[in-house]
Amino acid sequence: MTLEEKQQEIIDDFAIYDDWMEKYEYIIELGKDLPLIDSSKKTEDRLIEGCQSRVWLDASIENDRVRLTADSDAIITKGIIGLLVRVYDNESPEDIVKSNLHFISEIGLQEHLSPTRANGLASMVKKIKLLALSAIAK
Template identity: 80%
Template sequence: MTLEEKQQEIIDEFAIYDDWMDKYQYIIDLGESAPMIDESKKTDDRLIDGCQAKVWLDAKIENGLMVLTADSNSSITKGIIGLLIRLYDNEKPEDIVKSDLHFISEIGLQEHLSPTRANGLVSMVKKIKILALSAIPK
């Protein structure tokens, strides 16, 4: 499945819900099913700066693809990073770096987050793209 197809799948899933309380619950549920970072990797160097909650992100390259795991001490934030992992896990670093995340505005996510959570979302995307950029062979 391409990045574009994954984004469309997320957009379609969120379209099922009319109420943002239901969408928040769906985000929380997504966080519970996201690939969890190993407890030993919850280190300060894996914390994402700019997030109100603690968010740990681990990235490695396997067979030329980014493999991502994460966790957060906030259920909504865990769901948000879970959405990003769902999109970017097992993708080529080059594709991650050049991707356009239009699904965020199409589902209305950023406008329904508090300013601090919206800033955290931006920080999460930025960190993933930085890790992907550093993984591209020079």
């Protein structure tokens, strides 16, 4: 599935919910489905700066693809990083760097987050893109 197809799948998934309380519940469920990050990877150097909650992100390269795992100590934030992992996991570093995450605005996520959570979301995207960029540079 392409990065674009993954985004469209998320847009379609969110379209079935009528109000934002249902969408928040869905985001929480996505966080519960996030593959667990190995506890040894929950280190300070894997924390994403700019997030109000603690969010750990681990990235590796396998077969020229970026593999991501993540976790957070806040349930909504865990769901948000889960959405990003869903889109970006197993993509090429080049596709990640040049991607435009339009699903965020199309599902209305940004406008329904508090300013601190919106900043955290931007920090998560930035961190993933920087990790992909560093993989290209190697």
